Amino acid sequence: MRDLEKTAPARLLEWYDSHARDLPWRIPPKQALNGVRGDPYRVWLSEVMLQQTTVAAVRSYFAAFTTRWPTVQALAAADDADVMGEWAGLGYYARARNLLKCARVVASDYDGVFPDTVDGLRALPGIGPYTAAAIAAIAFDRPAVVVDGNVERVMARLFDVHTPLPSAKAELTDLAGRLTPDTRAGCHAQAVMDLGATICTPRNPACGICPLIADCAAKAAGTAQDLPRKTPKKPKPIRFGVAYIVRRSDGAWLLETRPERGLLGGMLGWPGTGWAETLPDPVPPIAADWRDLSGEVRHTFTHFHLRLALKVAAVGMDARPSRGAFVAATDFRPADLPTVMRKAFDLVRTEVNQEPE
DNA sequence: CATACGTGGGG
């Protein structure tokens, strides 16, 4: 064990120096070795986007955000609706709400400079234990213990830990801490995560090319495939709902901004019923002659499956909705919608296009 | 400690 605590991090860094993935928010190891560090704003933005989200999904969003808002001050000055619209499609929308809150705190209370300690970072909105440690290590080169899903998996295998997650969290964090070096902590953290993402993968790990194979207890025991163990998940129920899609004679669409709290909080959407296991009583948002669409939207969220029926109507310029507001056709971008709402729009457009004027 | 919270890709 004592030996592994020195050899494993050394092998890991050696591997990272030649195999680090090229990512837009990353300082290449050769530069990092010379003391170059990433812009804390970009490190923070990338880490928030990467929470429970794949690198592939994040790339285009990171490019769009940093182009539109190059600094934390620029982001802090943005309109809420613009930020939510730019985040649309990336999921976990509380991240976008907290992103904006955090940017405004940093801009107003910290003069635009991110705190450089784990505790200081941890106090900011949307920054939890993982993200605080990641920013402290990557942007400020502090020897923080960075533990994400990758690190948990690598540690569980390296030390052949059979305790299921999430119970094993504390134990795996302790093990990760033993391997965290005092220097190059940012590179070390990214190295473990890269290893987990590309070699020590959840399924079919590529142990044959792993730089830590000589240290890996699970490989020796033949248990790598089965680790980390996880407590079984609950089945997802099916929920039902109705959404109303209204077009005014000038082409405007009836939309509403959803409440800040809860599912898709703060995002644009079509007015409709709530979503429940028995279909709620539909209450139209405006008086109109409704037509039921033949198809339905099927969408799966984290904890339930949704089947969303659609009702469509055309209304005149004098129609007054009981909820939501009309958005001019020129101001409406389907890309501003969360995916389930965009699916609904796509379905309406498809069915309407099949009919003659 | 458990639950709510998105989405897209891979097997």
Add this chain to the structure above:
DNA sequence: TCCCCAAGTAT
């Protein structure tokens, strides 16, 4: 088709 999972956080 279906299940798993991904650089987690807030409550």
